[in-house]
């Protein structure tokens with residue numbers, strides 16, 4: 001497979017403003033009310049005065065072993081060989097909803113047409129699709145690749161997207177900077193060896209520093 005693409009998210013830089021989810025809706029013209037390819041959730045911990053809130057911006061994680069792809073009976077969901085982005089071909093979707101049940105993040109959602117749609121990392125080929133689009137690396141090389149709208153509009157620079165190797169480099173560097181500043185709460189999106197596949201608290205970089 002070509003190099004896996006994915007998202008990077010830094011909760012320490014996220015202020016929960018929702019600019020990312022609104023930018024996503026604007027770019028893809030998703031249904032105003034109920035469809036959120038990207039959403040911001042707030043997780044709270046403790047009780048006053050030791051109370052903390054963390055904002056988490058979530059979309060499809062483009063999982064390494066995508067459970068949505070495994071359960072789709074029509075082959076509508078594909079994990080692309082070229083860049084690991086997981087797409088939904090709406091011409092093949094029958095709206096059974098299995099993918100929505102299988103996804104731990106609630107990423108695939110019904111549109112008004114009764115078919116599933118979700119983040120396609122801004123391949124810009126319709127709702128959740130892009131199965132036939134050139135790889136992100138190829139698009140970049142041709143000067144065509146659109147940066148995901150959520151990354152473009154993030155006010156706090158909390159989101160990034162790209163090949164996972166580059167994202168891990170950024171995460172390591174930021175972890176080291178936090179360690180120097182005594183701020184050790186670092187989160188990167190990664191569950192696979194070479195891929196961004198889920199949300200996991202990772203403190204390795206600071207522990208190893």
Ligand code: SF4
Pocket residue numbers: 059060061062063066067068069086102103104105106107108118
């Ligand atoms: S986050 Fe959900 S929709 Fe996205 S690849 Fe993983 S299982 Fe599929």
Ligand code: SF4
Pocket residue numbers: 071072073074075076077088092093094095096097098099100108116
């Ligand atoms: S709803 Fe569509 S994409 Fe999801 S599993 Fe069923 S056929 Fe596949």
